[in-house]
Amino acid sequence: MYSSSGERSSRKRRASGSRFALPRWARYAYIRLVRINDSPQKVAAGLAVGVFLGILPTFGLGILIALALAIRFKFNKAASILGSLIMNPLTTPFFWTASSVLGAFLANRDWHRTLEIVQAFSSHLSVTHLSTREGWAWILKGVGAGVYVYLLGNILIALFLSVLFYLVGLHFVQAYRQKKRQRIRGYLPARGQR
Numbered sequence: 001m002y003s004s005s006g007e008r009s010s011r012k013r014r015a016s017g018s019r020f021a022l023p024r025w026a027r028y029a030y031i032r033l034v035r036i037n038d039s040p041q042k043v044a045a046g047l048a049v050g051v052f053l054g055i056l057p058t059f060g061l062g063i064l065i066a067l068a069l070a071i072r073f074k075f076n077k078a079a080s081i082l083g084s085l086i087m088n089p090l091t092t093p094f095f096w097t098a099s100s101v102l103g104a105f106l107a108n109r110d111w112h113r114t115l116e117i118v119q120a121f122s123s124h125l126s127v128t129h130l131s132t133r134e135g136w137a138w139i140l141k142g143v144g145a146g147v148y149v150y151l152l153g154n155i156l157i158a159l160f161l162s163v164l165f166y167l168v169g170l171h172f173v174q175a176y177r178q179k180k181r182q183r184i185r186g187y188l189p190a191r192g193q194r
Helices: 005-016 024-034 040-055 062-073 077-084 092-107 111-124 127-131 133-185
Strands: none
Touching (some): 024 133, 040 077, 062 077, 111 133
16 A cells, blocks of 8 residues: 555554644745845845835835845845735735724724725725825825825834844744754754664
């Protein structure tokens, strides 16, 4: 039934739940992050900058701004790009709602109304608005209508998560490298020999 004893033990481990199973995309992101060849501080800083700019409403320019800041401040460029991918079609509704709720709570406003304004505003926003005087007048009118409440919550969430991702990223990179050094020195058996 089983082709090898290694496959059998691997299946038993997965079935018993002894090993925490991450989704494939999360494992891939983790491996990409911890294997980046840079100091742990630069990797974590790049990740934090990417997360911060990924959450902020940068009108599709988050990756480019994160990359530019990483180059300017000598953070890790790959980690900043990876961090900016936190905002994607799956997470956007969560961040919009959380930002609206937090901002409305802090400004003592109705979060349902704030979320409606933000969704209407963002669905009509385009690059042409950023390139004309009338477009900027429309943007400022939208800000006056409640987008600032959303931005208040959004900036606080972006700050919190960027600090959290810095600390978690730093920990994971340092732990991975420590384990790798120990394995090289012979303290730990190779992965297949456990």
